[in-house]
Every structure is written in structure tokens, then in C-alpha cells.
Amino acid sequence: MPSLRLTAPGHPPTVYHLHKKITSIGSGPDNDIVLPDPLVPDGFAVHFDGQTYTVFAPKKTEFVVNGKKRSKHKLTHDERVVIGSCDLRFTMVDEAQAVPEEEAANTIADLDAYTKLYEFSDKLMHTRDLSELLDALMDAVIQITNADKGFLILLEGETLDVKVARNLNRENIADAVTQLSDSIIAKVVRSRKPVIVSDAMSDDEFAGAKSVMHLKVSSVICVPLLDRGRLLGIIYVGNDSIRDLFQETTLRVLTVFASQAALIVANALHMNELKHDNRRLNERLEQYRFGETVGTSPPMQQVFRKVEKIAPTDISVLITGETGTGKELIAREIHNRSPRAGKPFVTINCGAIPENLLESELFGHVKGAFTGAVANKQGKFQAADGGTLFLDEIGEMPIELQVKLLRAIQEKVVYRVGDTRPENVDIRILAATNRDLEKEIAGGRFREDLYYRLNVVNLELPPLRVRGDDVLVIARYLLARYSREYDAKVKGLSPNAAVAIRKHAWPGNIRELENRIKKAIVLCESTVIGPDDLGLTGDVLPQILTLADAKEKFQREYINEVLALNNGNRTKTARDLGVDPRTVFRHLEKESEDGEQPPSDPL
Secondary structure, X not given: OOEEEEEEOOEEEEEEEOOOOEEXXXXXXXXXXXXXXXXXXXXXXXXXXXXXXXXXXXXXXXXXXXXXXXXXXXXXXXXXXXXXXXXXXXXXXXXXXXOOHHHHHHHHHHHHHHHHHHHHHHHHHHOOOHHHHHHHHHHHHHHHHOOOXXXXXXXXXXXXXXXXXXXXXXXXXXXXXXXXXXXXXXXXXXXXXXXXXXXXXXXXXXXOOHHHXXXXXXXXXXXXXXXXXXXXXEXXXXXXOOOOOOOHHHHHHHHHHHHHHHHHHHHXXXXXXXXXXXXXXXXXXXXHEEOOEEOOOHHHXXXXXXXXHHOOOOOOEXXXXXXXXXXHHHHHHHHHOOOOOOOXXXXXXXXXXXXXXXXXXXXXXXXXXXXXXOOOEEOHHHHOOOOEEEEEXXXXXXXXXXXXXXXXXXXXXXXXXXXXXXXXXXXXXEEEEOOOHHHHHHOOOOOHHHHHXXXXXXXXXXXXXXXXXXXXXXXXXXXXXXXXXXOOOOOEEOHHHHHHHHHOOOOOHHHHHHHHHHHHHXXXXXXXXXXXXXXXXXXXXXXXXXXXXXXXXXXXXXXXXXXXXXXOOHHHXXXXXXXXXXXXXHHHHHHHHOOOOOOOOOO
């Protein structure tokens, strides 16, 4: 009858007959075949379709057949399936279950090794200190091999460095380097294969080595730690007093242990590197940070220098720039660096409050001043007394209210709506707008006297698209911040995402970048954000022109700008540009052919 013969470390072989259509396999007690390996998950199964037996692995899990990893395999007679530390031999006929004494002894040694590996894995779950983990690793290796000393040597660049040196008493060895055989280590590094030496003084290959002769080495076993083919280091154990201590069984056990330990060490090293990288990133970020603002580009450094100069004064500041450039953050930083830092910083958005309520919000009102005024209320001016009042979107303020605002700023006195009693206020005024107030003045929508009162110093914030690599610094800062806030698995940006961020024009500036980062963190399926997660696909990225086309585009736009400055006077434009007038005429003819209407000469 078809059967599976189970061999596992520390357990006698057991034969299971396959008499069911589906035979379940796993470490859980409810399986038809219970594997004595706690690291093996449930979900393995053998399926019989009436003709063949097929073994299946659960999702994202594999087993080994004939030295190759499989997730599904049709069994033939005398094939071996390896699941974790368990060996399952498939036969089509019944076989006896006799076990040789040597095999039983080997399984006991295997059990001890896997027990130590399990204990070390459990320690990893509860310990994050790398040095403590490495000490525990070597203590387990020494105990498994019955060596009297063990060394963990890690590869750092081109140099081998002894990270752990332990003896049988779980004590550190001070003169570690002097107790190692260079020739044995060199062979393992070169071949990346384990080496066992039962009696080094009599070994044909190593007997003549100076290190072996000097140390009078007896038994040595040296195994590489490999992570996906990359050499992480070496486990070196030895005993100078006992010959023939290490046999092939010991080498096999230690090799299996080392292959598992390499993954654990690689993860621990990676965690340690991430901590150092995170620390370095935070240190670099502190260098880039100016309060709550981040930036290293020349335009932002110029803004920061200006803030440092004007912050200690009480001078009025008009902060201009496109929407989303961080005007309120800069205003807050001016306040925080001023003598008023301990007093209120009050913000009012002049464009977000209905016109009929804005005066009350600014100056307050008394009970009965208008319908709904059921009690006295102080305004933003009174709330900011002693501190700073930030008038955001000042360009949205109605022209009628601008007169009262100007008087309040000049006289430092306000009147509540419905009241005739003046109230003195001591405040510093900071204002911000994304509008061109000079054009608003020309259009009669903003008072010129108020403009000059507010614009004692102008602080223009550059758009994100001209800030160079600042956009990547800010993106990574926002990514780290919101990943922690949302407890997300996202850890970084893909190279393509970084390129897309750098190329995007960011019409919404930092506000747009922040919103796209938030969305990507929440919706991303991976630990790395790609361009698609940010919504930065090819259709939203700016078109890249050839150098010739870019030159032509710039020349065309520049000629049109100079023509506009000269009110369409072609002759004066040619003279200003230092070109022959025919150049300007040909430009205008081409513009006319393309359907554009450049400025023409005045009548």
C-alpha cells in the first residue's frame, strides 16, 4: 500500500499509509501526518486522484524534492520530500520500519541542533540588541558541537572582523585573533564551503600552515554564513586538546544551523543598519530644518536669512507666494523667533469668512449689535493682544473693511461692532497672499495705503518647482511623519517615484505633495511607494523637450515679453534685443502662421 515514511530529528521513523483521498500534513495535532517540527506550518497535503499522488504546499510556502524547491509535485516511488527538518520518503509498497543505531544517534544530534536553533529564534523574537544576539548564537554553536571555543567573524567590506569570541563557560575571549587559523579561514572565504579538520597537525592540506603549527590546532570546523549567495561571515569552532572531535555528522548539523542562523544574523544586521540610517537621516534633517520648515535650496536659504533678520523686530511683513508654499509656517516661525514668542499667535483667513461676519471676527462685537449677537465677543485683534496677528489671504478682504483695518493698524485701537468705546491693542501684523496686490490696487480692489502699511518688508516664498532637491527632502520627511502617524508599513520611495516627484511641476506646491504622500501611504500595497501610488503617471508629468525645441520656445516667449514691454514697438524691441529688426519681423510672421497674436505696433 502506498505510504510515507517520516524521519525527524529525535523521533523514531514512522510509516503512514495513504488510504485517504486527501492526507493533511503539518505540525498541528489535527493533521493526518503530524510533523514534530514547530516551525512547519499547517496546510501541506497529499492528494490522490485515483492514479497519482500529488503533494501540495500552502500558499507562499515550499518543500524540497530532489534538492529543488517545489510548491506542487507528483510523487514517484522512493522519492523524498523534505518539509522543514522532516524527511518523508514515498513508497508504493509496504516497508519495514527498522532503524539502524547510527541513524538513531544522528537524529538525536539533529534534535539537539534544532532545539538550539528554536531557542535562538525565540530569543530573537524578544531581543533587539545585536551584540546580545550574537553572543547567544555562539553559545548555542559551542554547545551543539562540544567545542571549547567559538568565533563569529563578520565580513565588513573587504575585512574580516571578529565580532564574538566565546569559550565553553560562556565567557568572552580576550585574545581572539591569536587563536584563529588564517589558512583555514582563507579557504572557507575563498570557496564559500564548510571545512572540517579532525586533526590539523596531521592534515595533508593544513599541517604546514604557520598558524596551525603555532597554535597546535587539533579539531576545527569552519562554516560560512551565506545570505542569498552573499558571504556575511564565518562560524569558526575548535578544540585544541581533542582530536577527531568533529565528524561529518557535526558538520552536517552545524551547516544546517548556520544556514538558518545566517538569515537571523542578516535580519539583525539589517535592523541595526536601519537604526543607524534613521539616526543619520534625522541628523541631516535637523540640518535642513528651519523650525517647522525644511529646505536647503538657495531660494529657501535666502528666505531663512531674511526671517532671522526681521523676526526680532516689530516690523510688519507681507508674505507672498503661490498657494501651498507654506506661508503660515513662515509666519509662525517669525513669531516664534520674536520677543512675542510667549504670547498668542492668532490666525484669521480673510477669504474663508463671509463678508458680513469678517468685521466681527476681526474686531469683536457687543450684545445686540446685530441679529444673532446674543453676547459680547472679542475679536482676533483682542485675542492677539501682546502677540502676533496673521492675516492670511489678505487680498480677499473687502475694500470697505480695509479702511477699518488700516485705522486699527495705524492707531493700535479697535472698536467692537455696535460699540463706540475704543480698545487699545498691542500686536504685530503679519499678512499673506497669493495674489499680485499691485494689480489688485490698479484694479481698485485693494487700498494702496493699506498695501504700504502691510508691505514694510516683503517675504516671497519660492514655488516648490524651483527648489531643486528640496522636494525630495520634504517628500521623505512627510513620508516618515505620516507612516508613523498612520502606523503604515510603507518605508520609502522607489527610484522611479523619486524621479517622478522631481519632474512634477507641483502647481499646488507643498500642500499638493503632502496630500499625494498621505494618499499613497494609505493605499499603497507595497512597502515602497511607486509613481502610480502618487498619481504621477506619464500624462501628468511635464513634457521633456529637445534642447533645440527648448531654445526655440524660450526665444519665442522672450521676444513676446519684450514686445509687450515696448507696447508692440518692433524697432525698439529689435534694438533692445541686439538683433536685426528682420529677426523680430520673421518671428511675428511665424507667430501669425501658428495662429498666435503677438503684440502689434501701436497706431
